[in-house]
Amino acid sequence: MKLLSEMSWEETKEYLAQEDRIILPLGATEQHGPHLGLGTDTFEADAIARAVGEKTGVVVAPTLCFGMSHHHLGFPGTISLKPATLIAVYEDVFRALYRHGFRRVLIVNGHGGNEAAIQSALHQVAADLEHLRAKIFQWWSDAEAYRVVSEMLGAQEGSHASPGETSLMLAINANAVKLPRLKGRDANVIPSRDILNMHLFPHKYPDGIMGLNPSNATAKVGQALLDKSVEICARELESF
Numbered sequence: 001m002k003l004l005s006e007m008s009w010e011e012t013k014e015y016l017a018q019e020d021r022i023i024l025p026l027g028a029t030e031q032h033g034p035h036l037g038l039g040t041d042t043f044e045a046d047a048i049a050r051a052v053g054e055k056t057g058v059v060v061a062p063t064l065c066f067g068m069s070h071h072h073l074g075f076p077g078t079i080s081l082k083p084a085t086l087i088a089v090y091e092d093v094f095r096a097l098y099r100h101g102f103r104r105v106l107i108v109n110g111h112g113g114n115e116a117a118i119q120s121a122l123h124q125v126a127a128d129l130e131h132l133r134a135k136i137f138q139w140w141s142d143a144e145a146y147r148v149v150s151e152m153l154g155a156q157e158g159s160h161a162s163p164g165e166t167s168l169m170l171a172i173n174a175n176a177v178k179l180p181r182l183k184g185r186d187a188n189v190i191p192s193r194d195i196l197n198m199h200l201f202p203h204k205y206p207d208g209i210m211g212l213n214p215s216n217a218t219a220k221v222g223q224a225l226l227d228k229s230v231e232i233c234a235r236e237l238e239s240f
Helices: 009-016 040-056 083-100 112-125 143-153 163-172 200-204 219-238
Strands: 021-026 104-109 133-137
Touching: 021 040, 021 083, 021 219, 040 104, 040 163, 040 219, 083 112, 104 112, 104 219, 112 133, 133 219, 143 163, 143 219, 163 219
Parallel strands: 021 104, 104 133
Antiparallel strands: none
8 A cells, every 4th residue: 555654755756756646634623523523524534545555556645634513513622624724725635745756646535524514625726726636535425335324224314423433434434433421312304404513513403413312323334335436436437
């Protein structure tokens, strides 16, 4: 596996002489219910990206561990960047990668709150970075990937600290999973036009969980979800 953080500048130059693709994992540090660690989104993005890098030989950039998590600031430990700050960070990352010769970026995003900033940053650099191409993968919003969860655990609702996400964490970092802390109840996701913020989110979801009680999560389901995610990402890199 090629990790940019372990490569020297000479090794990076040699890589770029042959290849212009890179995998960019984006995470967050935020609450995931009483049973999952604050680094859940970062662990997930990192695990998928590394496995894809191992499978394809494409270099993997260091995982960014802070995102736009303002709606989770009502829970201790959450660290969030302002949307404008995050957009600026992503812009700088894209420009630096492009400057050195990376042209095709597969973004493995571990947190839904990052998506708007990713899109905004890509649009803002498009005029200057004419040949930059980017794809994004998010396991919870990819129908093919999430089908693994629904087929193995039944119909699902919600995706934050839910059975699917808990299963994925059991497969990649069981030390960050504390199932005994669960209260054993569902947190039904009721459709609404409300925009969740740091005040409304904990009011609607006091435990920080959105969806069904995740106590039925298993590492087997998580491994299947991880394998499918890697398969999809590898396919996207091949078709770049």
